[in-house]
Amino acid sequence: DxxxxxxxxxxxxxxxxxxxxxxxxxxxxxxxxxxxxxxxxxxxxxxxxxxxxxxxxxxxxxxxxxxxxxxxxxxxxxxxxxxxxxxxxKPPLPGDPSHAAYVAERDGIMASLQRRAQRLVRALNELEGVTCNQPQGAMYAFPSITLPPKAVAAAEAAGKVPDTFYALALLERTGIVVVPGSGFGQKESSWHFRTTFLPPEEDMEAVIQRMSEFHRDFLRQYA
Known part of the structure; x- marks a missing residue:
């Protein structure tokens, strides 16, 4: 693939x-x-x-x-x-009438994706208990999250994997969809989620703000 x-x-x-x-x-x-x-x-x-x-x-x-x-x-x-x-x-080749426009649009899209990735990862790494590597490819960030013991206990009481519990709470409170890391074979007692950096560049700050506010509220709730 x-x-x-x-x-x-x-x-x-x-x-x-x-x-x-x-x-x-x-x-x-x-x-x-x-x-x-x-x-x-x-x-x-x-x-x-x-x-x-x-x-x-x-x-x-x-x-x-x-x-x-x-x-x-x-x-x-x-x-x-x-x-x-x-x-x-078979994209436009050098010398074709549309080649310059094709290259400009392609490079503009890729540069925007890279800026969005860098901005998202920077914001994630500023959050308490969150670490995230800079994506080298694809369209996803895969941060590691440290969840408070009370959050882990609440997840277990609800019959959910802790990172799924976190992801569902994020969805319910912000409308932001992420994929729990437990679906990717993560190490036991480690928690992650996968998110994209695909929202339009002009919307990224609002998405980051909602995600950051949720995370801080979540930590306070289960402190």
Missing amino acids: EVYQENIYDSSLPFHSFKKVLKQMTPEPPLQLVSLHSISKGFLGECGLRGGYMELCGFDPEVQAQLLKLVSIGLCSNTLGQIATGLMV
């Missing part, structure tokens, strides 16, 4: 596709690889168009033929999704 290949915020960590790495291995191992990409992430962010593709490497031709047969008996992808996917894999 290589849908985040454009979402890189550290130039010292370039994207390397699985296919590229596989081809560079000597001798090339007899591995089967399915590479997936879509228009739902990157700088396009067109989740609703449902456009994407997969590439098969190292599969027997008969297997590929059967897979094509299976895909062919279903409904085809929507037209707009196919068009957008085609534009993603």
